[in-house]
Every structure is written in structure tokens, then in C-alpha cells.
Amino acid sequence: MYEITKPKLIFCDKEQYNKIVEATKGWSPEVYTISEPLEGKPSIQSLLEPTTTEKFYHPEPLKAGSDQTVAILCSSGTTGMPKAVCISNSVLMQDNLFVNSETIYFLQSGLDWISGLWAFMFCVVFGSTRILSNKPFSPENIVQLIQKYKINYITMAPSQMAALASCPKATQSALSSLRNLNYGGSIASDVTLKRLRELCPNATFNSAYAMTELGLITLNAGVQKASAAGKPMPGMTIRIVDENENSLGHNEIGEIYVSSAIKWNGYYGNPTATMEILDPEGWIHTGDLGYFSDDNLLHVVDRKKEVLKYKGIHFWPTEIENVIRELPQVRDVCVVGVPVEAIMDAAAALVVKVPGSDISHDDIVSHVAKRLPTINKQLHGGVRFTEKLPFNNNGKVMRKAALELFMSLGGLTTNPE
Structure with a gap:
């Protein structure tokens, strides 16, 4: 990522200083430590010292207006090498996320996710006011x-x-x-939603579907339907297409294409990757599968x-996961495909029980069989x-690591046919 963007100024923790200098020695940017000073090296504290020029400072104007790239964010790399995503001023300056000067905000994500970048801009x-914690996630820490x-x-x-909903310290x-x-x-x-609504009767619940390239795509305000990603945000147009790029109707699953009124400036320094996701007609190929229900709500x-x-x-692991999550004794689940000769992928579930639950292997298998009767x-x-x-640090399950964990726990528990 440094090779692609070649930043001129980098802030990092003290422990990463030498690694950063080594990775960027080709152009030698200025590197400042932010966690604590490193003797003889620039520190962020030095930038906080007053000078005689503050009163003469004028922000650089956005010459391209709201479409101008104002940030570059590294994609997660879950489907290939990470890419440098250009974030426009319009995407960064979200004004519809229900925040104001009285908001006291908490988010576990750092600046490596668009949500973390938004949280920074809220302040x-x-x-x-944003509350930050240097502790890894735990429901007990959240409650505190x-x-x-x-x-x-x-x-x-x-x-x-799900972890918060089953935490004994999480009371109304x-x-x-x-x-x-x-x-x-x-x-x-x-x-989980029912339990948290009992614990937080005065809270409004909202879910959203977003991507780094475009920001918020849909919003499910009030979460009237838990399985839905919501309705398109203003300026967003969505198509569901099949493998031949034909538009599909209601309740037909296909790839989600999005066209936005906000101009996207592509992947920095990577026009090939930009053309792979952005077609000549301006549709972003999200790589996500979904459908619109009869009430015009998007489901991913x-x-x-x-x-x-x-x-x-074909089958989708998320569909099976959602069925397993219907069981009140299940706190969380990840479905993986175990490679089996002649079968290809045998669906297998890695399950976290609610503390004190006695749910069994057969209970889960039979529930899935009843709710999803097709053989695949x-x-x-x-x-x-x-x-x-x-x-990962942002609360997203790493499916490849989940498969490795499943196999380390003994692998297949049945004989696939």
C-alpha cells in the first residue's frame, strides 16, 4: 500500500517506527511517532507546539468540489490483494447518520474501516464525543x-x-x-435483537449495507425486518443481475450492482482493478449476492x-448461518465448506453456545434440515x-480461519454422502 500511495508524511506507533522506515526507504517520508516519543525521532507532540503561523492558515480548497478525493483507504483484502480506495468528500461527509454535538459515540473499528473514518469525522x-478504548473487544468492557x-x-x-446480549453484566x-x-x-x-430491545427499550436500532467505495448504500432504519439490509439511500440506484447481466425481478438472487449520484474516483494507482468493478455504464459490481423482497427491501x-x-x-453459507441463529441457545455461528472428494463442499457449522446452553449437534442439524429441506x-x-x-479487529468472522479451526477440532462429524 505504501508503494502504491507513496505518502510524504506517516504517523505510527513507536513499536512500528523501524518497520515503517524500512518499508518506505525508497522515498523517505517524514515519520512521526504517536504512541510515545522515540529518542531522536520526530514525535506528534512536536506538532502541537505553537508557532507564529496558525492565524495565517487557510485550508486547501477542493478544486474538484465534493467529488474530490480527500482520503485513501485500504480495502480489507478478503477477496484478493488490498486496494487503495479513493474516498471522495461526499462519501466522507455523511450528514444522515443521526449524530450531533450531544452524541457520545463508541465504535470498535479503527481508521482502517470506513466506519472508523466516519466516526473520526463525527468529532x-x-x-x-467519541470514546476510544485500547482494550480488545469484550462485552464486559462495553458495559463498563x-x-x-x-x-x-x-x-x-x-x-x-450477540456477545453483549448474553453478557450477565448487560442489564437495562x-x-x-x-x-x-x-x-x-x-x-x-x-x-439477539429481541434481547437487546428488552435491555435498551429507549434505543433506536438501525442496520445498513455499505461498501468502502460508495459509503452507505441502504439503510434499515428502525430494523422493522431483521433480515433486510434496507432501502436505497438517496442518490443510490440498485440492480440485481444474473450471470449474463440481465436484470432480475423480486425474490430472485443475483449480484448487486449499484449506481451512485456520488462520483467514485476508483482505486488509486490501479486502473485495471477499477475497470474490473466499475463498468462503462457507471455500475459498481459489488461482488455481493442479494435480492429485493416484495416490499422493495434489499436482502444481502x-x-x-x-x-x-x-x-x-450452489448454496450460501450465510443462509444456513441465519437459520442456525434462530435457535435461542446459539450465540454465534460460522458455516464453512469442508472440501470432500465427489461432493465438493460439505456444509459444516462452527457454533458458539449461549453460556449454560445444552444444545446438541443433532438439535442444530435437525433444525437446519427442517428449515432448509433441499439437499445442498x-x-x-x-x-x-x-x-x-x-x-478480525473489526468484528468480522474470518471464514478461512474458521475452517482451519473446525478442522483442528476434529473436522467432519458426519459421513457426507
């Missing part, structure tokens, strides 16, 4: 922060919501300050590249139980 533009700082606006991953009194609870990235189970099914096959018949969607690989799933 700068709207005067919101909410109580201590009277947090009223929180954004979480569904997996984090402890969470009484919450007024907005947002989530995205995947679907929260009905069980899964990543196109995560589709699995049982004897040549059965748990041919069985179920393994674990205390926690492998998440």
Missing part, C-alpha cells in the same frame, strides 16, 4: 464504558451484539443511556466468491462447538 464536523461515559450511540458487528440499568444502536456487515439474529445473501457447491449445486443446504459436515470464533 471534527459535528462536535460529537457505557456506564462510565453515558454512551448514547454505538455501532457494533452482529457478533459483538447498565445500558440505559443508549439511544442509537447501529450494526452492519451481516444479519443479527431475531433472538452472501459474497459472490464465498458461494459453495454441494455436488455442483444440509449440514453434511456436521457441527463443532467452540468458545469463540476467529474475528
